[in-house]
Amino acid sequence: MRPHRELLRASDAEITSNVNDVILTLNAGSSSIKFGLYTFEGQSETLIWRGHLDLSRQPSRFIVTDLEQREIDWQETFKGSSYQDALSRLLRWLVEQMASFRLVGVGHRLVHGGVAFNHPVIINEQVMVSLEKLAPLAPLHQPPALEGIRAIERFQRELPQVACFDTAFHRTMPFEEQVYALPIRWSEKGIRRYGFHGLSYEYIANILPDYLGDDADRRVLVAHLGHGASLCALKQRKSVGTTMGFSPLEGMPMSSRCGNLDPAVLLYLMREERMDIESISDLLHHHSGLLGLSGISGDMRELLASDEPRAQQTVRYFVWQVSRQIGALTAILGGLDALVFTAGIGEHAPVVRSQICRQSSWLGMELDEAANSANLACISAPASRVKVWVLPTDEERMIAHHTYKLLADQRVITNEKEGLNDDK
Numbered sequence: 001m002r003p004h005r006e007l008l009r010a011s012d013a014e015i016t017s018n019v020n021d022v023i024l025t026l027n028a029g030s031s032s033i034k035f036g037l038y039t040f041e042g043q044s045e046t047l048i049w050r051g052h053l054d055l056s057r058q059p060s061r062f063i064v065t066d067l068e069q070r071e072i073d074w075q076e077t078f079k080g081s082s083y084q085d086a087l088s089r090l091l092r093w094l095v096e097q098m099a100s101f102r103l104v105g106v107g108h109r110l111v112h113g114g115v116a117f118n119h120p121v122i123i124n125e126q127v128m129v130s131l132e133k134l135a136p137l138a139p140l141h142q143p144p145a146l147e148g149i150r151a152i153e154r155f156q157r158e159l160p161q162v163a164c165f166d167t168a169f170h171r172t173m174p175f176e177e178q179v180y181a182l183p184i185r186w187s188e189k190g191i192r193r194y195g196f197h198g199l200s201y202e203y204i205a206n207i208l209p210d211y212l213g214d215d216a217d218r219r220v221l222v223a224h225l226g227h228g229a230s231l232c233a234l235k236q237r238k239s240v241g242t243t244m245g246f247s248p249l250e251g252m253p254m255s256s257r258c259g260n261l262d263p264a265v266l267l268y269l270m271r272e273e274r275m276d277i278e279s280i281s282d283l284l285h286h287h288s289g290l291l292g293l294s295g296i297s298g299d300m301r302e303l304l305a306s307d308e309p310r311a312q313q314t315v316r317y318f319v320w321q322v323s324r325q326i327g328a329l330t331a332i333l334g335g336l337d338a339l340v341f342t343a344g345i346g347e348h349a350p351v352v353r354s355q356i357c358r359q360s361s362w363l364g365m366e367l368d369e370a371a372n373s374a375n376l377a378c379i380s381a382p383a384s385r386v387k388v389w390v391l392p393t394d395e396e397r398m399i400a401h402h403t404y405k406l407l408a409d410q411r412v413i414t415n416e417k418e419g420l421n422d423d424k
């Protein structure tokens with residue numbers, strides 16, 4: 001199940017770098033930071049270490065693993081539980097590693113790129129001003145990512161940093177997917193559907209031919225089911241529709257986010273319950289979804305392990321809503337050839353996959369339950385008309401790829417190999 005690195009090659013055949021030069025990737029989430037360290041030999045990136053700082057449980061955890069997923073550093077707890085504390089812990093660890101490596105660039109996942117950012121960009125002050133303006137549209141993700149950029153700037157001022165956008169992959173969606181039925185001037189002002197999880201979908205689109213062969217270009221739905229959850233409809237491996245919209249709140253219910261909601265509910269909460277903007281935002285982002293419905297947990301692992309009827313009802317609700325959206329996006333595609341599960345729930349919860357496929361069996365989807373339980377790559381029965389896959393996503397690799405390519409194209413990273421050889 002390892003990704004086919006060839007597909008993620010930089011197109012410029014000239015690009016090479018010193019093997020000790022590394023790029024750091026940062027993927028800031030609402031309750032975690034995922035990071036990776038990559039070297040670039042020739043034209044393709046190689047992961048050295050990846051790590052995870054989990055702030056959702058106390059004590060906060062800092063874990064670093066190598067290519068074989070062996071833990072190479074493990075700090076059960078570190079002082080404090082804020083995003084700042086986590087970043088400081090990460091930067092301290094990085095300094096310890098710099099005896100063996102030279103950090104030449106940092107790539108960040110920026111959830112929101114608005115209409116302006118269709119491609120990765122090198123970050124400067126002007127870019128930062130634009131990104132800060134977009135922060136209110138993704139309050140769980142954009143502020144921590146911006147904090148990460150500032151922290152790296154304080155750490156090493158001259159280090160080039162690159163922003164890679166979740167929204168960029170969805171710019172191929174047609175007009176019908178990109179606008180709301182508001183007077184068109186609102187769309188021109190940026191009140192439109194952007195879509196998210198784009199780096200994850202781009203990665204899956206890149207590796208699809210390895211698994212699906214020629215069928216990769218047919219009608220494919222990707223279900224990114226993690227802490228946040230969305231679906232993306234792919235035709236010729238380009239996004240033609242997605243469930244998230246203006247912000248990562250739209251679409252399916254998520255860990256603590258509500259998903260689709262009649263806008264009249266918000267008007268009611270303001271008018272009748274006298275709720276202010278901050279409390280509504282807190283309700284929709286932090287207290288809704290699986291957590292709000294079950295009253296138990298927003299973590300699918302805990303819901304699946306619980307005997308409480310409300311936990312089981314919440315899992316059924318999630319399955320129902322995902323299946324509903326599978327039907328809607330299949331209509332946009334005009335039929336379905338393959339369904340791909342990815343991200344935390346998609347990759348690790350066979351029970352949820354099985355229930356979703358059972359509810360979508362009317363589409364011609366039939367699982368091989370043994371393959372599903374074993375988390376194999378192809379989990380559909382041989383006779384299934386719609387093929388079903390489990391493909392682990394890798395947003396970090398996508399960020400590393402974009403960062404290296406952009407910095408090399410712009411000659412911000414230079415080829416020092418010859419110089420090194422001369423020294424020998």
Ligand SMILES: Nc1ncnc2c1ncn2[C@@H]1O[C@H](COP(=O)(O)OP(=O)(O)O)[C@@H](O)[C@H]1O
Binds near residue numbers: 225299
């Ligand atoms: N073994 C598992 N079974 C069920 N759900 C799981 C499992 N492992 C992880 N998850 C779910 O995946 C979520 C995290 O997914 P992930 O893609 O890492 O999300 P994010 O990037 O948004 O933090 C958790 O909230 C948890 O509900």
Ligand SMILES: CC(=O)OP(=O)(O)O
Binds near residue numbers: 029111196197226229
């Ligand atoms: C956009 C989004 O919801 O991201 P995540 O799933 O990482 O929270």
Ligand SMILES: [Mg+2]
Binds near residue numbers: 029226227228
């Ligand atoms: Mg994620």
